[in-house]
Amino acid sequence: MTDQVMAAIDGSQFSEGVCDYAAWASLALEAPLTFLHVVDNHPQTAEVDLSGNIGLGSREHLLEELSQLDERRAKVAQEQGRLMLNAAKERALEAGVTEPMTRQRNGTLVETLVELENEIRLLVVGKRGETAHQASEHLGSNLERVVRTLHRPILMVPDGFKKPEQVMIAFDGSKTTRKGVEMIAKSPLFQGTPCHVVIVGAETGDNRSQLDWALKTLRDAGHQAEGAIRAGEVEETLRTYKQEHAIDMLVMGAYGHSRIRHLLVGSTTTAMLRRASVPVLLLR
Structure with a gap:
């Protein structure tokens, strides 16, 4: 579906603001609203070097355990995302949006938005994502990359909603x-x-x-x-x-x-x- 308001949500403090501004924009533009949650299965953490002095058998065992841990982590992240999307949908329905949609994707936020760019009329994002440093002047690196890459209007919002009057x-x-x-x-x-x-x-x-x-x-x-x-x-x-x-x-x-x-x-x-x-x- 083209020309929709797309709202990228995560577990950050800005998600409620994103929901409310996205609902406001969707109603004002009479455009469909989609909430997007992206599960990044490759968080930027340094890989653990398990070679060292560990015997080969132990090392294989450890790698297997780490792999299982990653799988569990991905499942938990997906389930958390589903719950957030459902909550966002409920909030939009309460605000008067008819049939808000939800999408969950695996990958990085930037790559996902580039793939979906042709469907987006307006992108609504929080000032920082859940993994960004919380200092008040720090912009989330995801947001910086999104703004550099996307060629669509982007509404960057604070954590609380106020209908714009000026x-x-x-x-x-x-x-x-x-x-x-x-x-x-x-x-x-x-x-x-x-x-x-x-x-x-x-x-x-x-x-x-x-x-x-x-x-x-x-x-x-x-x-x-x-x-x-x-x-x-x-x-x-x-x-x-x-x-x-x-x-x-x-x-x-x-x-x-x-x-x-x-x-x-x-x-x-x-x-x-x-x-x-x-x-x-x-x-x-």
Whole structure:
């Protein structure tokens, strides 16, 4: 089935937020909702070297036991996943979604999402996965890889749901963010939601005409829209604007192939994602 809202869930604290935002998006877009749980049977742990001084017979016995342990672990992970998917489905039904679907796959999250990419209209993920370090500014490595690899809008959400009432678009006049403004203008997801367009930079004729274009596009589609051009450091300026206007969703462009490989997207986007306390919609 194409054009569905897909929500990737795991055992992390963000799963409830993922369920609720996915249900909200599914209802607003009138799109089917699928919950996805991926069982990674190859967690990144160092292999134990059992050669050493252990006799061959013992070593074979140990390897056999380890293999059985892995099998049991995989079965437990699958069963946990099934329970989580059932709970997510119940939660979505309570929120008013008709016929939410569930899928469980083996493999890695990134590979699975790449396989399913053509079916996805919007991907909803938590800020961090269950195996990620819990420090508040740490982005899960899975999320970084997903954003780099996928060419679909990604909604990265915090652990609690709040229906967006003020949306801010970080706008720089690039092709991605212009497409983003057009998408938001016509998307049922933001119908009736006031939109703020913010350009960080100097008050130049070009920036002013870019902002005017964005505001006109949104207003022509029936949105209440306001905008600002502000000088300053990008992340700090956007954060200040967010606080001043009680913004509860941020929309940004994501750039997947930075020349500096370890960067998830532009460094600004990475910093915003790490510190975001509101959902961030990343556009490709």
